[in-house]
Amino acid sequence: MKKPVYLDYAATTPVDPAVAEDMMKYLTLDGVFGNPASRSHGYGWQAEAAVENARRQVADLIHADPREIVWTSGATESDNLAIKGVAELRDNPHIVTSRIEHKAVIDTCKWLEQQGIEVTWLEPGVDGRVSVESVESALRDNTALVSLMMVNNELGSLTDIRAIGRCLRKRGVLFHVDAAQAAGKLPVDVADLEVDLLSLSAHKVYGPKGVGALYVRRASEVRIAAQMHGGGHERGMRSGTLATHQIVGMGRAFELARTGLDAEISKLEQMRAAFLDGLEGLDGVHFNGSREHRVPGIVNLSFEGVEAESLMLGLRNLAVSSGSACASATVEPSYVLRGIGVSDELAHRALRFSFGRFTTEEEVAFACSQIVEVVERLRSVR
Numbered sequence: 001m002k003k004p005v006y007l008d009y010a011a012t013t014p015v016d017p018a019v020a021e022d023m024m025k026y027l028t029l030d031g032v033f034g035n036p037a038s039r040s041h042g043y044g045w046q047a048e049a050a051v052e053n054a055r056r057q058v059a060d061l062i063h064a065d066p067r068e069i070v071w072t073s074g075a076t077e078s079d080n081l082a083i084k085g086v087a088e089l090r091d092n093p094h095i096v097t098s099r100i101e102h103k104a105v106i107d108t109c110k111w112l113e114q115q116g117i118e119v120t121w122l123e124p125g126v127d128g129r130v131s132v133e134s135v136e137s138a139l140r141d142n143t144a145l146v147s148l149m150m151v152n153n154e155l156g157s158l159t160d161i162r163a164i165g166r167c168l169r170k171r172g173v174l175f176h177v178d179a180a181q182a183a184g185k186l187p188v189d190v191a192d193l194e195v196d197l198l199s200l201s202a203h204k205v206y207g208p209k210g211v212g213a214l215y216v217r218r219a220s221e222v223r224i225a226a227q228m229h230g231g232g233h234e235r236g237m238r239s240g241t242l243a244t245h246q247i248v249g250m251g252r253a254f255e256l257a258r259t260g261l262d263a264e265i266s267k268l269e270q271m272r273a274a275f276l277d278g279l280e281g282l283d284g285v286h287f288n289g290s291r292e293h294r295v296p297g298i299v300n301l302s303f304e305g306v307e308a309e310s311l312m313l314g315l316r317n318l319a320v321s322s323g324s325a326c327a328s329a330t331v332e333p334s335y336v337l338r339g340i341g342v343s344d345e346l347a348h349r350a351l352r353f354s355f356g357r358f359t360t361e362e363e364v365a366f367a368c369s370q371i372v373e374v375v376e377r378l379r380s381v382r
Ligand SMILES: *Cc1c(COP(=O)(O)O)cnc(C)c1O
Pocket: 010, 011, 073, 074, 075, 076, 077, 102, 104, 149, 151, 152, 153, 178, 179, 180, 181, 200, 201, 202, 203, 204, 210, 211, 212
């Protein structure tokens, strides 16, 4: 059977073959398998050199100093480390976040709320962006941290992180940004954005699953408490033997992302335009998110009169995603779509299409013809 066309790059990306090839060199006896923390022999030194090279590659993509990169197991852990790490060191901290964050941020903040910490949940606009005004009006004397995503994973919408960063730096409030969907998709410069903590994941950028990083700005006011205790790795912020092969893979993936960024953006812009053009003839299609402030690779659409679940069944030849989470008997619509004010009805009719490095023009054309055919068929049998 032919594999369905993969249009779910926002969920994860395949590892770039060049990345996989590099990773293999860090596993076996004839490769660099040593423990990067072993200081007494060459096996360790070689592994450490590979880890430090990768640290620079990751730092370069976001214009950071390599000493500001802390390796983690992924963006989920980075989000936990940033938010819990700041909260733990403050007396009576108040935290500001939004209703459409990734679950790694939402559930971390909910957990802190249960521990008695005050959290303000901002309402984004209908375009899926959080405004600087809403952030500013939520600030209190004891606000310790604002945590917001740069690009929303369901909508692709882009929040003005720089404007919010400027405002928070002036007020002395720490700013954590989940950039898992932004890195490698658009320019990210931590100094220009004035962020203090920034979460990254390798597997959204053609690297392996299970590795990520937290950028921690080098400044006396930016301190986080470790959430994983042990050998004191990563300057005490995150213990655990470094996964050399994973880290090397993330480094190479981020270097590929940096050198190919402009080409990748223009390619994805073309794909997006072709995709939306290809659906032009179809009526009753609602666009979710921001048409203007967004990354090109993610398109979220609601199709009037067609349940997302039936549409996905019909679109067997496409691997796409709906935001809905099936909870036993009831299907809950996406909290992100609800959070931006999309009606329950249209939220139940939404699908996310996401493109990436290996998507071809033919695949986009095929996807459009399948969507038009299946939507029209499902509407005609109602
Ligand atoms: C995928 C993703 C995460 C989780 O990253 P993992 O590395 O899978 O833990 C967090 N935030 C956003 C915005 C994401 O897209």
